Amino acid sequence: MEFLTFLLILWAAWLVWRRPERERLAFGLLVASSLLMALLFLIGTHTSFVPGVNL
Amino acid sequence: MTALAPDRLRTALAWVVIALIAIPVGGAVVLWVAHGDTPCILCWSQRTSMILIALVGLFVLRYGPRPRYLGMAVLLGTWGVFMALRHSALHLARDVGQGFAAPIFGVHTHVWSWFIHWIVLAVIGVLLLLMRGGFGEWGTRNTGRTGRIAFALFVVVVGANALQAIVTTGPPPFIGQADPVRFSLNPRHWVWMMEELEGRVSLRGSWTIPQPNPEAADPDPTHGPLAPLPSLPVLAWERIGLPLTGKLTDLSRDPASGRFLAVTDRYGMYVLDSTLSRVQHRVVLDPGYSIDLSPLAGAAFLTGDTLALLATNKSYVLLRPDPQADPDREWRHFLETDGGITELRRSRFATVRARQMYVLSLAFDAAADELIAVAVPSPRHRRLVVSRFAGGDLLLASEFEPRLGAGLSPIGPERSAAEYVVTGAVVADGLLYAMSAAYSTLLVIDLQNTTVRGAYAVPGLLHPTGLAARGAQLLVAQADGRVAVVERPVR
Numbered sequence: 001m002e003f004l005t006f007l008l009i010l011w012a013a014w015l016v017w018r019r020p021e022r023e024r025l026a027f028g029l030l031v032a033s034s035l036l037m038a039l040l041f042l043i044g045t046h047t048s049f050v051p052g053v054n055l
Numbered sequence: 056m057t058a059l060a061p062d063r064l065r066t067a068l069a070w071v072v073i074a075l076i077a078i079p080v081g082g083a084v085v086l087w088v089a090h091g092d093t094p095c096i097l098c099w100s101q102r103t104s105m106i107l108i109a110l111v112g113l114f115v116l117r118y119g120p121r122p123r124y125l126g127m128a129v130l131l132g133t134w135g136v137f138m139a140l141r142h143s144a145l146h147l148a149r150d151v152g153q154g155f156a157a158p159i160f161g162v163h164t165h166v167w168s169w170f171i172h173w174i175v176l177a178v179i180g181v182l183l184l185l186m187r188g189g190f191g192e193w194g195t196r197n198t199g200r201t202g203r204i205a206f207a208l209f210v211v212v213v214g215a216n217a218l219q220a221i222v223t224t225g226p227p228p229f230i231g232q233a234d235p236v237r238f239s240l241n242p243r244h245w246v247w248m249m250e251e252l253e254g255r256v257s258l259r260g261s262w263t264i265p266q267p268n269p270e271a272a273d274p275d276p277t278h279g280p281l282a283p284l285p286s287l288p289v290l291a292w293e294r295i296g297l298p299l300t301g302k303l304t305d306l307s308r309d310p311a312s313g314r315f316l317a318v319t320d321r322y323g324m325y326v327l328d329s330t331l332s333r334v335q336h337r338v339v340l341d342p343g344y345s346i347d348l349s350p351l352a353g354a355a356f357l358t359g360d361t362l363a364l365l366a367t368n369k370s371y372v373l374l375r376p377d378p379q380a381d382p383d384r385e386w387r388h389f390l391e392t393d394g395g396i397t398e399l400r401r402s403r404f405a406t407v408r409a410r411q412m413y414v415l416s417l418a419f420d421a422a423a424d425e426l427i428a429v430a431v432p433s434p435r436h437r438r439l440v441v442s443r444f445a446g447g448d449l450l451l452a453s454e455f456e457p458r459l460g461a462g463l464s465p466i467g468p469e470r471s472a473a474e475y476v477v478t479g480a481v482v483a484d485g486l487l488y489a490m491s492a493a494y495s496t497l498l499v500i501d502l503q504n505t506t507v508r509g510a511y512a513v514p515g516l517l518h519p520t521g522l523a524a525r526g527a528q529l530l531v532a533q534a535d536g537r538v539a540v541v542e543r544p545v546r
Contacts, residue, residue: 001224001227001228001229001230001231002099002103002220002224002230002231003217003220003221003224003225003226003227004226004227005103005220006103006106006213006214006216006217006220007217009103009106009107009110009213010210010213010214010217012110013110013113013206013209013210013213014210016110016113016114016117016118016206017113017117017206017210020117020118023118026114027114027123030107030110030111030114030127031127033103033107034107034127034130034131037100037103037104037107038100038134040096040099040100040103040230040231041096041097041100041101041138043096043230043251043252044095044096044097044100044230044231044233044251045097045141046251046254046256046257047254047255047256047257047260048257048258048259048260048261048262049141049257049258049259050141050258050259051140051141051143051144051145052144052145052259052260052261052262053144053147053148053262054262055259055262
């Protein structure tokens with residue numbers, strides 16, 4: 001899934017660089033890849049979402 | 056502060072993007088190529104977060120500082136700080152030099168991640184301070200030469216990361232690993248898995264420990280985990296003959312003077328005479344001063360007239376009767392005092408096997424000069440752990456989970472001595488006597504060979520909270536202030 005995240009990011013960067021008129025799509029890809037990144041982190045920490053220390 | 060013109064600000068931002076992509080993210084690529092370094096699933100997310108922040112920078116280079124870009128950058132920065140803290144918390148408390156993967160300039164990558172995300176937030180603040188005018192539309196701008204370098208570097212570095220990701224974590228739906236292996240171009244060494252999806256969802260994981268509640272324990276000895284046990288009948292009942300602040304949570308007896316030491320769940324400490332009817336000293340501790348105290352659960356006389364009190368969270372307090380006690384100095388320690396007690400020390404016991412477990416008892420082994428606490432089980436940690444602390448420095452001296460001795464066995468495969476909830480403990484003749492509120496059972500533990508050499512049912516108890524020795528007798532204190540007298544078994 002990390003690979004997919006990077007593909008989305010590359011796509012967004014390419015649009016911003018070469019197709020700046022597609023800003024809405026590029027920003028959507030930025031948001032989607034951010035959510036995917038956050039989801040993967042939450043998967044990795046789902047057995048203890050908060051730090052394993054005294055709170 | 057002098058504001059910068061948009062062109063100069065854009066150039067500065069381009070250099071920030073270049074630095075973010077080249078140093079931490081590009082450095083990770085170098086580690087991959089040169090050393091075969093592979094990120095774990097948490098590292099991947101933090102690296103991705105840095106890349107996304109750089110991508111937001113490219114948006115600003117192209118379209119100007121629109122509010123939603125700045126919002127994304129701040130959100131990614133704060134999320135990145137949280138991710139780094141969550142990741143670092145796994146390793147920060149380890150011993151010197153230990154961490155996850157190799158350190159860089161003496162600092163592990165998960166800590167670098169925290170520093171970088173924190174710097175990102177600081178840089179956003181600085182750039183906003185330097186920005187002239189508001190968030191007006193810049194339109195689609197030429198990004199300039201530095202901006203083009205930033206775009207090109209971004210594509211190259213992210214492309215390299217994509218290549219590393221497809222090899223080390225695989226195509227969707229595979230995800231990164233908790234413990235990755237070093238990079239290899241040999242497909243037979245590739246590890247594509249989804250093990251990180253396994254496990255119960257939890258907010259705090261193994262730190263989900265409820266406060267101990269011995270009153271909820273089943274007092275019936277016949278329901279206990281061990282095969283039918285011999286009984287110790289209650290020979291007599293005594294009673295603490297005065298009102299206490301709170302419920303009694305432990306009772307200790309000084310073998311030299313016959314005095315008693317009692318503590319309550321509302322931080323009361325009482326030194327009582329040998330008849331349990333007259334108060335010699337009394338204080339109510341301030342539980343919130345500096346080192347926090349959860350309710351007191353253990354008490355013991357140490358050598359030199361020192362009194363040791365233990366809270367359920369293993370914070371302890373050492374007190375001493377002192378006719379010269381300074382009332383102004385002790386004001387900070389006590390909410391109430393009779394004026395004859397000085398606090399010597401307040402700190403915390405650290406354990407290994409009993410970590411993440413509460414305690415409800417304290418004993419003192421005078422022969423070994425050690426304090427002893429017995430941990431109580433929780434749904435997350437079902438263990439019976441005896442922790443011994445050196446009287447000199449009050450650090451952990453040894454720890455063990457007692458084995459069942461000859462003649463003692465669980466009544467079924469799912470039952471074990473870890474079900475006992477020890478609320479009182481005392482050492483006598485080299486043996487640790489531990490009274491369990493669960494199943495009203497007295498355990499006799501040999502401290503030399505760390506074995507439960509005897510177990511006895513004590514019918515008729517209701518919420519035992521403390522245990523003291525008086526010659527050939529044991530005194531089982533209850534929360535209601537009554538004290539059961541039983542014969543002290545010698546095996």
